[in-house]
Amino acid sequence: MTDNQVVVVPEDLCQELVSRTDAFAAVEQVFAAMGRGDARNFPVVREAIGHAEALFGFKSGFDKAGMALGLKAGGFWPGNADRGLTNHQSTVFLFDPDTGRLKALVAGNYLTAVRTAAASSVSIRHLARDDAKVLGMVGAGHQAQFQLRAAVEQRSFEKVVAWNPHPDMLPKLEAVATELGLPFEAVSQQELGAQADVIITITSAFEPLLMLDWIKPGTHIACMGTDTKGKQEVDPELVAGARVFTDEVAQSVQLGETQHAVAQGLLDEGAISPIGKVINGDHPGRQGDDEITLFDGTGVGLQDLAVAATAAALAAKQGRAQTVSL
Structure with a gap:
């Protein structure tokens, strides 16, 4: 041997x-x-x-x-x-x-870190509006910097707006935006929703940080922080009001962002589409400029x-x- x-x-x-x-x-x-x-x-x-x-x-x-x-x-x-x-x-x-x-x-x-950022970046390439100009960041931890760097390579963003539950962490994210040549503004959650064309949530939250009424039509949201039962970053009504995509449907329903909307009967599991279908041309993806799209990035092996x-x-x-x- x-x-x-x-x-x-x-x-x-x-x-x-x-x-x-x-x-x-x-x-x-x-x-x-x-x-x-x-x-x-x-x-x-x-x-x-x-x-x-x-x-x-x-x-x-x-x-x-x-x-x-x-x-x-x-x-x-x-x-x-x-x-x-x-x-x-x-x-x-x-x-x-x-x-x-x-x-x-x-x-x-x-x-x-880099594969998680790549997943949200893939979702932006295939689901965000081509004319997206403002990137919203919910979360400012270590992973958020990777997310920001990857996201800006997919659209011609002109500005970054951000919110974090601990505002003292925002300057590190601002430094990355400045390095990338983008204006940066710390805002409230409501203002972030009003301005952003693309939103990335990357926190360890166990409660909704974004509500449906705060999000403008045509927004793409990449929910990247929910990877465990009980975690939650956005309101279930927002998930139900969006066209939903994910890395893997079974894992999304079990421990991803959609777990709450599905459990509450607001979203049918059959309405969740694998993003691979969009990449392969088997699903049209976004179906209107006013449609809210949401990618549930649960993080698969x-x-x-x-x-x-x-x-x-x-x-x-x-x-x-x-x-x-x-």
Whole structure:
């Protein structure tokens, strides 16, 4: 029996190798594969561990089109910020679909951030109005900066408006907007809804932060923070009043933003469309300039596998891959 050579891609190398363009392409392709039925996610395991207020779990799946099989293990440690660490911690394990042998260990912190931003960016490309000019940001944490950078590459935005439950965090987001050459304004939630053509919500909220009456016709909303039962960022009436798309319908209904509208009988599960169908041309997507569209980005394991496979492939191609024998 020969040794199994496993590629190891550490955090700093992932940041050097995987660009926003790479992440966008990987996520768009895997959403398309899901839409064709060529890729599927396996059931999510996510549990409170009873220590450090942490959540830990696994997201896994198989992309037959991209031949990516594996899982992401990790979770959320709320006290990490006080230690100078990222609250989200994760590692991706990739396996050979032909043999089941471990192929790669890929650090997942940066990749989780960049793939989440890529997902909302994909939704903006395929669902937002072409003439969108004002980007609204609800949330100003670490992930919001990735979201902002990715979003501005999809439309010719002229301004960023933002709200955060902790206003003292907004200057960091403003610095990114300034770097990108965009005027930035801190506003109320109602004013954000009145101005924004595209809104990204990226918080850890457990209550609605945006109401239907605050949103103007034609807005596209990417809800990116709700990934656990009980979490919530927008009013269920807003979800029900929009044309709704998601990464995966089953996960959206279980733990995504649509969980509340579906549970309350305001939205039928059959009315939720996979964004992969839009990418593949099997669904028209937005069907009017005045229509509110909403993307429920729950974060599926296949996204993680796609960007991790990209990192491993780039590391090998550039001769920068570290290997260990198992």
